[in-house]
Amino acid sequence: SGQETAPAASAAGPKSGKLTIAYLQKQGDQQYFVDEADGAKAAAAELGDVDIKVVNLGTDANKAISEVDSVIAQKVDGIIIVVPDQQIGPQVIQAATAAGIPIMASDDVIKDASGAEAAFAGFDGTAMGNAVGTKAAELYKSAGWSAADTRILSAYKQDLSVCGQRVDGAKDAFTKAVGSDAPSIVDIGTDNSATDAQNKAGAVITANAGVKNWIVWGCNDENETGVVTALQNSGVAPASIVGVGLGAYLTCKDWAAGQQTGNKAALFISGVEVGKAALTSMVGLVRDGTPLPAKSIAKTAIVDQSNWQAEGVVCT
Amino acid sequence: MSAPTAQRPETALAKEVAAAPRPTLGRRIMTTIGVQNISLLIAIVALVAVIGSQNPLFFGIDNVRVIGTAVAVSGLLAVVQTVVIIMGALDISVGSIAGLASVTSAMIFTVAGPLLGVVGALGLGLLCGLVNGCIIVFGRVNPVIATLATLAAYKGVAQLVSDGRAQGYTGADGFFVFLARGTLVGIPSLIWVLIVLAVLMHVVLRYTSIGRNIYAVGGNDVASRLAGININRYILGVYMMTGAVAAIAGILITARTGSGQPVSGSEGLELESITAAALGGAALKGGKGTIMGTILAVILLGILTNGMTLLDVNAFWQNVAKGGLLVVAVIIQQLRSGERRIGLPA
Amino acid sequence: MSAPTAQRPETALAKEVAAAPRPTLGRRIMTTIGVQNISLLIAIVALVAVIGSQNPLFFGIDNVRVIGTAVAVSGLLAVVQTVVIIMGALDISVGSIAGLASVTSAMIFTVAGPLLGVVGALGLGLLCGLVNGCIIVFGRVNPVIATLATLAAYKGVAQLVSDGRAQGYTGADGFFVFLARGTLVGIPSLIWVLIVLAVLMHVVLRYTSIGRNIYAVGGNDVASRLAGININRYILGVYMMTGAVAAIAGILITARTGSGQPVSGSEGLELESITAAALGGAALKGGKGTIMGTILAVILLGILTNGMTLLDVNAFWQNVAKGGLLVVAVIIQQLRSGERRIGLPA
Amino acid sequence: MNDSIRTERAGRAHEVVLSAKQIGKHFGPVVALTGVDLELRAGEVTAIMGENGAGKSTLLKILTGDYRPDSGELRLGGEVTDFSEPSQSRAAGLRVIAQEPEIVPHVSVAENIYVGAIRSQGLLFNRRALEKRAAKDLARYGFDRIVSPQTIGSRLSAAQRQVVEIMRAVIDKPRVICFDEPTSSLGDEESALLFDLIATLRDEGVAVGYVSHRMNEIFRLADRITVLRDGKLVGTKKTEDTDHNDLVRMMVGRDLSQLFSRERQTAGEPVLELRDVGTDDVSHIDLTVRAGEVVGVAGLVGAGRSELMKAIVGDLPVTSGTVLVKGRPVSFRSPADSIAAGIGFAPEERKAEALIMQRTVRDNIVLAVLPKLARGIFVSEKGERAIARTYIDQLRIRTPSTEQLVKNLSGGNQQKVVLARWLAHNPSLLVLDEPTRGVDVGAKAEIYAIIDQLAQQGVAILVVSSELPEVLGLSDRIYVMAGGTVTGTLDCTEATEESILALAMTETRAPAAR
Ligand SMILES: Nc1ncnc2c1ncn2[C@@H]1O[C@H](COP(=O)(O)OP(=O)(O)OP(=O)(O)O)[C@@H](O)[C@H]1O
Ligand SMILES: Nc1ncnc2c1ncn2[C@@H]1O[C@H](COP(=O)(O)OP(=O)(O)OP(=O)(O)O)[C@@H](O)[C@H]1O
Ligand SMILES: [Mg+2]
Ligand SMILES: [Mg+2]
Numbered sequence A: 001s002g003q004e005t006a007p008a009a010s011a012a013g014p015k016s017g018k019l020t021i022a023y024l025q026k027q028g029d030q031q032y033f034v035d036e037a038d039g040a041k042a043a044a045a046e047l048g049d050v051d052i053k054v055v056n057l058g059t060d061a062n063k064a065i066s067e068v069d070s071v072i073a074q075k076v077d078g079i080i081i082v083v084p085d086q087q088i089g090p091q092v093i094q095a096a097t098a099a100g101i102p103i104m105a106s107d108d109v110i111k112d113a114s115g116a117e118a119a120f121a122g123f124d125g126t127a128m129g130n131a132v133g134t135k136a137a138e139l140y141k142s143a144g145w146s147a148a149d150t151r152i153l154s155a156y157k158q159d160l161s162v163c164g165q166r167v168d169g170a171k172d173a174f175t176k177a178v179g180s181d182a183p184s185i186v187d188i189g190t191d192n193s194a195t196d197a198q199n200k201a202g203a204v205i206t207a208n209a210g211v212k213n214w215i216v217w218g219c220n221d222e223n224e225t226g227v228v229t230a231l232q233n234s235g236v237a238p239a240s241i242v243g244v245g246l247g248a249y250l251t252c253k254d255w256a257a258g259q260q261t262g263n264k265a266a267l268f269i270s271g272v273e274v275g276k277a278a279l280t281s282m283v284g285l286v287r288d289g290t291p292l293p294a295k296s297i298a299k300t301a302i303v304d305q306s307n308w309q310a311e312g313v314v315c316t
Numbered sequence B, C: 001m002s003a004p005t006a007q008r009p010e011t012a013l014a015k016e017v018a019a020a021p022r023p024t025l026g027r028r029i030m031t032t033i034g035v036q037n038i039s040l041l042i043a044i045v046a047l048v049a050v051i052g053s054q055n056p057l058f059f060g061i062d063n064v065r066v067i068g069t070a071v072a073v074s075g076l077l078a079v080v081q082t083v084v085i086i087m088g089a090l091d092i093s094v095g096s097i098a099g100l101a102s103v104t105s106a107m108i109f110t111v112a113g114p115l116l117g118v119v120g121a122l123g124l125g126l127l128c129g130l131v132n133g134c135i136i137v138f139g140r141v142n143p144v145i146a147t148l149a150t151l152a153a154y155k156g157v158a159q160l161v162s163d164g165r166a167q168g169y170t171g172a173d174g175f176f177v178f179l180a181r182g183t184l185v186g187i188p189s190l191i192w193v194l195i196v197l198a199v200l201m202h203v204v205l206r207y208t209s210i211g212r213n214i215y216a217v218g219g220n221d222v223a224s225r226l227a228g229i230n231i232n233r234y235i236l237g238v239y240m241m242t243g244a245v246a247a248i249a250g251i252l253i254t255a256r257t258g259s260g261q262p263v264s265g266s267e268g269l270e271l272e273s274i275t276a277a278a279l280g281g282a283a284l285k286g287g288k289g290t291i292m293g294t295i296l297a298v299i300l301l302g303i304l305t306n307g308m309t310l311l312d313v314n315a316f317w318q319n320v321a322k323g324g325l326l327v328v329a330v331i332i333q334q335l336r337s338g339e340r341r342i343g344l345p346a
Numbered sequence D: 001m002n003d004s005i006r007t008e009r010a011g012r013a014h015e016v017v018l019s020a021k022q023i024g025k026h027f028g029p030v031v032a033l034t035g036v037d038l039e040l041r042a043g044e045v046t047a048i049m050g051e052n053g054a055g056k057s058t059l060l061k062i063l064t065g066d067y068r069p070d071s072g073e074l075r076l077g078g079e080v081t082d083f084s085e086p087s088q089s090r091a092a093g094l095r096v097i098a099q100e101p102e103i104v105p106h107v108s109v110a111e112n113i114y115v116g117a118i119r120s121q122g123l124l125f126n127r128r129a130l131e132k133r134a135a136k137d138l139a140r141y142g143f144d145r146i147v148s149p150q151t152i153g154s155r156l157s158a159a160q161r162q163v164v165e166i167m168r169a170v171i172d173k174p175r176v177i178c179f180d181e182p183t184s185s186l187g188d189e190e191s192a193l194l195f196d197l198i199a200t201l202r203d204e205g206v207a208v209g210y211v212s213h214r215m216n217e218i219f220r221l222a223d224r225i226t227v228l229r230d231g232k233l234v235g236t237k238k239t240e241d242t243d244h245n246d247l248v249r250m251m252v253g254r255d256l257s258q259l260f261s262r263e264r265q266t267a268g269e270p271v272l273e274l275r276d277v278g279t280d281d282v283s284h285i286d287l288t289v290r291a292g293e294v295v296g297v298a299g300l301v302g303a304g305r306s307e308l309m310k311a312i313v314g315d316l317p318v319t320s321g322t323v324l325v326k327g328r329p330v331s332f333r334s335p336a337d338s339i340a341a342g343i344g345f346a347p348e349e350r351k352a353e354a355l356i357m358q359r360t361v362r363d364n365i366v367l368a369v370l371p372k373l374a375r376g377i378f379v380s381e382k383g384e385r386a387i388a389r390t391y392i393d394q395l396r397i398r399t400p401s402t403e404q405l406v407k408n409l410s411g412g413n414q415q416k417v418v419l420a421r422w423l424a425h426n427p428s429l430l431v432l433d434e435p436t437r438g439v440d441v442g443a444k445a446e447i448y449a450i451i452d453q454l455a456q457q458g459v460a461i462l463v464v465s466s467e468l469p470e471v472l473g474l475s476d477r478i479y480v481m482a483g484g485t486v487t488g489t490l491d492c493t494e495a496t497e498e499s500i501l502a503l504a505m506t507e508t509r510a511p512a513a514r
Helices: A007-011 A031-047 A061-073 A086-099 A125-143 A161-178 A194-207 A221-233 A251-256 A271-288 B012-019 B025-033 B035-054 B061-086 B094-137 B143-162 B174-181 B189-207 B209-219 B221-226 B231-257 B269-279 B291-310 B315-336 C012-018 C025-033 C035-054 C061-086 C094-137 C143-162 C174-181 C189-207 C209-219 C221-226 C231-257 C269-279 C291-310 C315-336 D003-009 D056-064 D086-091 D109-113 D127-140 D158-170 D188-203 D215-221 D244-252 D305-312 D335-340 D350-354 D361-373 D381-394 D411-425 D441-456 D468-474 D497-504
Strands: A019-026 A050-058 A078-082 A103-106 A120-122 A150-156 A184-189 A213-218 A241-246 A263-269 A295-297 A300-304 D016-027 D030-041 D045-049 D071-076 D079-081 D094-097 D176-180 D207-211 D224-229 D232-238 D270-278 D285-290 D294-299 D320-325 D328-330 D343-346 D429-433 D460-464 D477-482 D485-491
Touching: A019 A031, A019 A061, A019 A271, A031 A050, A031 A078, A031 A271, A050 A061, A050 A271, A050 C315, A061 A078, A061 A086, A061 C061, A061 C231, A061 C291, A078 A271, A086 A103, A086 A161, A086 C231, A103 A271, A120 A271, A125 A161, A125 A213, A125 A241, A125 A263, A125 A300, A150 A161, A150 A194, A150 A221, A161 A213, A184 A194, A184 B315, A194 A221, A194 B061, A194 B231, A194 B291, A213 A221, A221 A241, A221 A251, A221 A263, A221 B174, A221 B231, A251 A263, A263 A271, A271 A295, B035 B291, B035 B315, B061 B094, B061 B189, B061 B209, B061 B231, B061 B269, B061 B291, B094 B143, B094 B174, B094 B231, B094 B269, B143 C269, B143 C315, B174 B189, B174 B231, B189 B209, B189 B231, B189 B291, B209 B221, B209 B231, B209 D361, B221 B231, B221 D335, B221 D350, B269 B291, B269 B315, B269 C143, B291 B315, B315 C143, C035 C291, C035 C315, C061 C094, C061 C189, C061 C209, C061 C231, C061 C269, C061 C291, C094 C143, C094 C174, C094 C231, C094 C269, C174 C189, C174 C231, C189 C209, C189 C231, C189 C291, C209 C221, C209 C231, C209 D109, C221 C231, C221 D086, C269 C291, C269 C315, C291 C315, D016 D056, D030 D045, D030 D056, D030 D207, D030 D224, D045 D056, D045 D215, D045 D244, D056 D086, D056 D094, D056 D176, D056 D207, D086 D094, D094 D158, D109 D127, D109 D158, D127 D158, D158 D176, D158 D188, D188 D207, D188 D215, D207 D215, D215 D244, D224 D244, D232 D244, D244 D441, D270 D305, D270 D460, D285 D294, D285 D460, D285 D485, D294 D305, D294 D441, D294 D468, D294 D497, D305 D343, D305 D429, D305 D460, D335 D343, D343 D411, D350 D411, D361 D381, D361 D411, D381 D411, D411 D429, D411 D441, D441 D460, D441 D468, D460 D468, D468 D497, D477 D497, D485 D497
Parallel strands: A019 A050, A019 A078, A078 A103, A103 A120, A120 A295, A150 A184, A150 A213, A213 A241, A241 A263, D030 D232, D045 D207, D045 D224, D094 D176, D176 D207, D294 D460, D294 D477, D343 D429, D429 D460
Antiparallel strands: A263 A300, D016 D030, D016 D071, D071 D079, D224 D232, D270 D285, D270 D320, D320 D328, D477 D485
């Protein structure tokens, strides 16, 4: 990661006293983002004299704008945002810059109107997908399956741009690793819940009778575990399934219980770490004038049944 | 005084009544199923024909099972929503109650086993329903507003108790696994749950005084009260029943996903259940609706979703097609009833 | 003609009617604002006091602007939803129409500039409304089902035209920037849009024959029809108007987010608008409701959301609090009306 | 409205303004009308008579364009018309006052009167001006003493609703106006006002159609009488060419006699006693009903009779005094309690308070006895049908089957369904609020006979009625109410219409503020 200063960072000078940092998150009720907020809070407590304000944006781009306005009106000292849609980046950056408040993107990159990226902490969607696709390709090759009797099931909410980036990333990495003779991909449109993934996958499995082996990925762990459950319910043996989750918070449950499962691996991103990193950088900028690092890439790991605990996955 | 008219000769009217022809067998089947339901049946048959001709795998027993298990959760909610709608009300909080029940059942299960998990979730469902009912009856809050409010509140509670995380793991427990994947006489247990509940509700609505009174309350609550029905008790009772069934739906979600889901999987179920009930012929003004119609609507919607995925229809087209077919199904249903095209349809 | 009964003796009844006392000034203010609205005002004042005492920033002019702009979109929809509800119907598709308008306005803008972008979106909104109205009036489909179906259909269309992605960039266009961030007499243009529309609707509903006929249709459609009101025309008209306003809401979403959003930003707006209308006193059975009440409800809900983030209430608690406060607000409103606690509240 | 226009629009006296020829209409298997002719003449009142379900309301609905006839032809002022919408008939100067008043609940009386006719002046409409106009119009016909223009629709009593419905039709001087049982919910005072109004309309050259089951009204008002039976035309006669018995024969196809003879008997133990009872609307009521006794309650509209009945059955709270049933003090918290104590109550407003319109005749009849019919919680549909059949036969309810929806019955037959419900309950005290509202002469006689029979079986009966002959003919004792309290009690031997009216118009304190 480079050391250039991000464009929005120059807006504010050093400041002493109590700081308030706003952490605006899309889908703030999801486990990963809850973790992220917890990480930020922990870092704030460590740094001392920092108040942190966590706001849930849901998947609502319009609400995101409202809440950015709102925290600006409350004169916070810094804004960290996970946007529900990257297209709103210019508006968000513009609003913060106009108010002289430093802004930083978390989890999803945002750009201003001229195309310059704001400082970023996390691990973006395409990179996540790449990691999943690479792992899936590795497992596929080692299983020795043939492309003809294998299908890839890719389950995601199709109108959510971040989901598109993740599965596209997985696809790219997979094809790159496997080459031209890759199994064909079946897209499954879901509402990102495990039950819907199960229901929709049921129909897809029917439509692909005769397929022996399956590779599964999705926009999140709900999608991936839902599809794997549907496969197993329809009688596919765990050995014939390569499921690579995204998040590890649901896949870990099978592993914790010591079950034979098609959920072979998962990408684990520590939300806690992302939250800590983002907040630490922001406080560094506001308090000491340390420029925001343009990109702080979060620590990620591909975990499986053998190492998930060691990597720090918390399974509730 | 002698009743002046006791010995009246048979009038034309009396003859008319007596001469009413015995209904033919076909007619009797018609009236048993109901005109509305017949249009639904026709729609289902047409849809099955179209989808099956494109992909014969659709007819596989496996796929029938897939459809059945896919509609079990929403079907349960649609059935109870029908009862609520017949009573002239609505329950928008069913999805939230299901989510709350899902996550609590898994959490209780983790520390105290499946029986207490189920019982605890059911109790919580009853409580949520009671709260809904009390807000409506004693707080005098319109059912839509009341349950919109508790939709938010119960969801918040579910998130609070679970810290927004999926909780527990039920995938290794015999009971939950049986619920999720088990079969009885070749029929998946999920479908059994729906069948049992639907038959139960059908019997209650059609053959018991309780059911009759629910129709009466929905049809005219003032008249029902004056005829001696304790309408408050019915409202509270129906909401409690709805809460309990929503809790069962939540337990099924837990079983299917293997863990307690505070929100995922139960969001949006309220609209689905209302859609199915209304498509099945329940009038939102109350007093009208049948479980049979709702179940047919649930099946129709289930086949639609399954078929479109099976035929690999893009998710965006699925929305358009779903909306369009819904409209067509209802229009056919309505036009058959020959109603005048004036004003707002009930 | 000579009034045939002018010389009849006054009876007790006649006196009773004549003796109705002139209302005092206080009473007249009361009746102008309305009892229901007074409870809302009290709730707003209480909420403001509580939040303000915790965080004085709440009173900042900036924050007031923030609240105003944040409620503009949902406020617009709440206002038209009120009209639909007064007419005895519901429009659940408003959010989808807004999404469709948002994305098409941005797409047309990109190739043909802001004027055509706005006109195109408005036209599309009118068309969507017309389709809703036709399905209801001529297809005889219950408004809830009809608009539930078009909710899915319009959403699907928005996703199809945009391939499910945000489209275009309007953040560099003067007109859209003015809409999003401009002010007039110190008031943000977003708020102006809401004010203008709300005043317009208020005037139409209260002071024009059109508005009075809408109340009549919603209150009793048989009476209205027998009195010669062409109720079909009203239904079509109101739905078209609703479509157009939903399109305006979509354009505002585009302006605010800087791009056309097919789904994000407009999902769930239907429930929000219904909540606000109902909280503002509109009866879902039709015939009752005011724009004033709805606007107060919109403000109350806006303050609630703003205040909770300001006070850094956890998102989960926000759900619980929102649900709880909604119930409390309505209960207070209802109990003031002193209705008997029997049966389903209207 | 401008006078010159009025004279122009109103036809010359006795000219046929509206003629209906060979009208036919059926609803599914039910034939409501076949080959019916009707002529309405300018400056004349034509009465339309017939038993419940004869097709009177259907005919009027066809005139307004509410229903389209299956066959036949309508002419208005000589021209063939084909109304497909009420707005067209309205524009052509034809009005019908519907049997069930349709009120817009949340708007004022003024707006209710002008519903559909509110015109904006310039851009906006003026509420004040509308209320003033309404007040003037009400005053012109003397109805200002009955209802005020500001009252909200949902708060109107049955009589007030009827007045609004009437005003709606007369405000802009139609050429033809038809009344469908307008007096069924009016008291004598309001009825008198209405008759004056009809006379005025007639004198102005309006063609008036008038449907009623009340013979004395017909003979007082009508110039001609058209009689329908079973949806067919029996004939049209000039009033002077016919008499009461002749009309009845035409309507029911046979003679009716002894309408009001009651077998009086010595009353038994008191079943209901009210001692100084008060509610929010009535006060200081002392009243006793004994087994085998028919007690009438008379009074003008708004006297508080209906409120008292609702308090007796536990629908409204009793706030002071004692209620005793069979000598035991009771305090009913809901109608369920009073039903359990053997009381039956047929309320005044059948559509709003008694019937479940979209359910079947059977469902409606058995509603109050469902628990008795049920085995455990399971109902016996066979038993229900049997009960429904019994009362359909006994009360001669005109319905194709027990499974017909109540909303498809004619008004009078709906009323009979309400009565059937309470007869099925077999009560020891039967409270009837306007039991013969909209019921035809034949059926009335049957209802009176049933009341008499019940009394002989020892049932205590409390009847509220605004028809004085009915009260006088039925009651053993008559309580007269005014201003929310009892102003006098009359024995059947001493009561006359005059003595009742005198008590009913007694000045009392202003009604309790609400
Ligand atoms: N919408 C309908 N559907 C089915 N049958 C109907 C409908 N409307 C009226 N009828 C039937 O048509 C017949 C005539 O009804 P109508 O209301 O005209 O009687 P009516 O002479 O006005 O009686 P009443 O004196 O009781 O008011 C009745 O048998 C009635 O049941
Ligand atoms: N919902 C209501 N709101 C306000 N006032 C009402 C309401 N219902 C009835 N009233 C009034 O209460 C008083 C008593 O009415 P009630 O109906 O008991 O009289 P009644 O003697 O039965 O006359 P009626 O022949 O009209 O039924 C009347 O002044 C009436 O206008
Ligand atoms: Mg009639
Ligand atoms: Mg009365």
